[in-house]
Amino acid sequence: xxxxxxxxxxxxxxxxxxxxxxxxxxxxxxxxxxxxxxxxxxxxxxxxxxxxxxxxxxxxxxxxxxxxxxxxxxxxxxxxxxxxxxxxxxxxxxxxxxxxxxxxxxxxxxxxxxxxxxxxxxxxxxxxxxxxxxxxxxxxxxxxxxxxxxxxxxxxxxxxxxxxxxxxxxxxxxxxxxxxxxxxxxxxxxxxxxxxxxxxxxxxxxxxxxxxxxxxxxxxxxxxxxxxxxxxxx
Amino acid sequence: xxxxxxxxxxxxxxxxxxxxxxxxxxxxxxxxxxxxxxxxxxxxxxxxxxxxxxxxxxxxxxxxxxxxxxxxxxxxxxxxxxxxxxxxxxxxxxxxxxxxxxxxxxxxxxxxxxxxxxxxxxxxxxxxxxxxxxxxxxxxxxxxxxxxxxxxxxxxxxxxxxxxxxxxxxxxxxxxxxxxxxxxxxxxxxxxxxxxxxxxxxxxxxxxxxxxxxxxxxxxxxxxxxxxxxxxxxxxxx
Numbered sequence: 001x002x003x004x005x006x007x008x009x010x011x012x013x014x015x016x017x018x019x020x021x022x023x024x025x026x027x028x029x030x031x032x033x034x035x036x037x038x039x040x041x042x043x044x045x046x047x048x049x050x051x052x053x054x055x056x057x058x059x060x061x062x063x064x065x066x067x068x069x070x071x072x073x074x075x076x077x078x079x080x081x082x083x084x085x086x087x088x089x090x091x092x093x094x095x096x097x098x099x100x101x102x103x104x105x106x107x108x109x110x111x112x113x114x115x116x117x118x119x120x121x122x123x124x125x126x127x128x129x130x131x132x133x134x135x136x137x138x139x140x141x142x143x144x145x146x147x148x149x150x151x152x153x154x155x156x157x158x159x160x161x162x163x164x165x166x167x168x169x170x171x172x173x174x175x176x177x178x179x180x181x182x183x184x185x186x187x188x189x190x191x192x193x194x195x196x197x198x199x200x201x202x203x204x205x206x207x208x209x210x211x212x213x214x215x216x217x218x219x220x221x222x223x224x225x226x227x228x229x230x231x232x233x234x
Numbered sequence: 235x236x237x238x239x240x241x242x243x244x245x246x247x248x249x250x251x252x253x254x255x256x257x258x259x260x261x262x263x264x265x266x267x268x269x270x271x272x273x274x275x276x277x278x279x280x281x282x283x284x285x286x287x288x289x290x291x292x293x294x295x296x297x298x299x300x301x302x303x304x305x306x307x308x309x310x311x312x313x314x315x316x317x318x319x320x321x322x323x324x325x326x327x328x329x330x331x332x333x334x335x336x337x338x339x340x341x342x343x344x345x346x347x348x349x350x351x352x353x354x355x356x357x358x359x360x361x362x363x364x365x366x367x368x369x370x371x372x373x374x375x376x377x378x379x380x381x382x383x384x385x386x387x388x389x390x391x392x393x394x395x396x397x398x399x400x401x402x403x404x405x406x407x408x409x410x411x412x413x414x415x416x417x418x419x420x421x422x423x424x425x426x427x428x429x430x431x432x433x434x435x436x437x438x439x440x441x442x443x444x445x446x447x448x449x450x451x452x453x454x455x456x457x458x459x460x461x462x463x464x465x466x467x468x469x470x471x472x
Contacts, residue, residue: 132320134293135313136333136382146332150323 010204020181021202025209028186031099031173032166035106040159042107043114048147050115051122052130052140062119068112073105077175080105084176097178102186105172110162117161121154122147157221164217168210245290245386245419250299252285252441259285260441263299267419272412274432274449275421278464282441283421284390287314290419291388310385317391319371321363326355329363330378345381353377353407369400376407387411389420393427405431425468429453437461 013021050062082088084095084104095101125147133143148155170188177184179193187206194203245267252260260282267273267290275283288294289301291314303310313333322329330346337345350356353373358366363374372392379387389408393401409431412418422428428435428449435452437445437460445457456462 129320129322131293132314132316135291135316135388137313146322 006200006204009201010208013201013205014208021205021209023182024185024187024190024206027099027184028167028188031102031186032106032163035103035110035166036159036163038103039107039110039114039162043111043162044118044148044155047115047118048122048144050119052126052144052147062116065112065116065119069116071109071112073109073169073171074175076105076108077172080108080172080176096176097180097184099177099184101176102173102184105176106166106169109169109172110166113162113165114158117158118155121151121158125151153224153227156224160217160221160224164214167213167217246302248300248302250289250296250301252289252294253297258441260289260296263443265436265443265446267417268434270415270417271433272418272431273420273434273436274428275419275436275438276423276425276428276461276464277421277438281438283438285441286436286438286443287388287390287419287421311383312386312388313379313382313384314388314390315372315375315379315392317394319368319375321366321371321374323362323364325360326350326363326366326374327359329374330381333378333382349377349381350374352380354403367400369396369403372396372400372404373407376404376411380407380411384416386417386419389418391421391423394423401427423468425453425465437464439464 013019046061050058050065080101081096084090084093084101086096095104129147129150130143133146138146168188170192173184173186174189174192177186177189179185179189185193187210191203191206191210194200194206247263247265250260250263251258263286275286277283285294289296291312293314322332324332327343327346327350330349331342334342334345347356347359350359353376355370355374355377358370358374363371366374376392387408392408393404396404405427408418408420412431418431420431432449434446434448436443437452437456437458439460445452445461447455447457451457452461453465456465
């Protein structure tokens with residue numbers, strides 16, 4: 001089959017609702033969205049804490065989070081593998097080669113991104129409004145909802161950046177998920193496998209969906225920043 | 235020097251000092267601010283005027299000495315307007331409503347509208363506060379302070395970056411607040427403004443309060459050589 005024929009077959013696969021393709025896409029979204037949700041719940045409060053409060057170890061945590069933003073996914077995969085494998089500390093839970101292990105690996109990858117980027121945005125905003133809020137006798141804890149609200153557009157961008165990293169990642173989920181058919185196969189691992197098998201239709205179909213998802217995330221980020229600046233100029 | 239009356243004291247400093255990162259920025263401050271007065275804080279750049287205001291307002295804690303807010307059990311309602319107005323990314327009306335969060339909802343909106351009318355900004359109530367001009371933002375900041383019904387208002391060079399028309403607006407509203415009974419403590423570089431508005435002057439240089447006098451006395455017989463030189467230099471520049 002020539003490349004154009006493969007591409008046509010790939011598009012046919014996408015529009016023929018059902019089958020392995022949508023199962024793989026569904027699992028990818030389920031794993032990445034769960035990881036993003038948990039990373040956001042963990043990361044935003046920590047980012048806010050680093051933004052508004054100085055304490056012993058503040059610099060160490062900040063530097064660690066900044067460094068961890070560029071963690072190699074395969075290293076994270078190896079770390080989580082050791083953690084959840086039979087002989088590891090979480091071995092009793094039998095998580096290896098399950099979607100849960102893949103979610104854990106993605107949380108380890110994304111949380112530093114959410115913490116480090118949200119800290120930057122929140123700290124800049126806190127420098128702008130913090131003293132004024134304190135002059136209204138509003139304590140730091142009381143000020144947090146205002147701080148989050150004032151930076152909502154930037155924080156949404158941070159979360160979308162985390163999702164972009166999660167959905168496109170392959171190294172960690174391959175190691176801890178094992179790319180098992182109908183169980184832990186996600187878009188990136190399936191693309192790698194199908195390409196190596198010469199099954200270009202499915203690989204290309206998944207590639208197109210991944211690209212479209214990437215495009216949608218970037219479009220959402222762009223629209224948000226446009227909306228935010230339009231809102232400021234209203 | 236101003237004679238202090240302990241029954242009318244609003245803010246009292248006893249040997250107060252402030253050090254940041256090992257550097258003593260304010261030192262040995264002993265004074266009492268007369269309750270109800272309009273006090274201008276003068277001094278050259280870097281003298282410590284803004285730090286002094288932040289200490290008074292409680293945004294900074296003294297590293298030495300004791301600072302007390304009058305003889306009352308409850309600290310007075312106070313707020314501060316900064317040189318660069320700080321606006322939340324919401325409408326002008328919402329910016330005022332935000333500081334009235336402890337009021338009942340209906341009263342909050344009514345009071346915020348009154349504040350906008352008081353400042354002559356009611357036509358801008360639905361505009362985003364962050365896109366108003368510098369002068370409008372500063373008037374909004376003063377209106378927001380007015381809405382809080384403060385007993386003491388701190389102003390840190392509120393007209394420093396405004397054009398003369400905006401400066402007049404802000405001055406008029408600050409003066410109106412003072413006339414309605416609000417005690418005011420304002421740092422400024424503008425000697426004419428201090429003379430126009432203030433009842434008394436605190437002169438700060440190198441982190442020390444060098445003079446604390448009624449305004450007329452300060453300009454005719456400054457309490458220290460440094461204040462005399464400062465006035466002479468500023469007048470020569472004008």
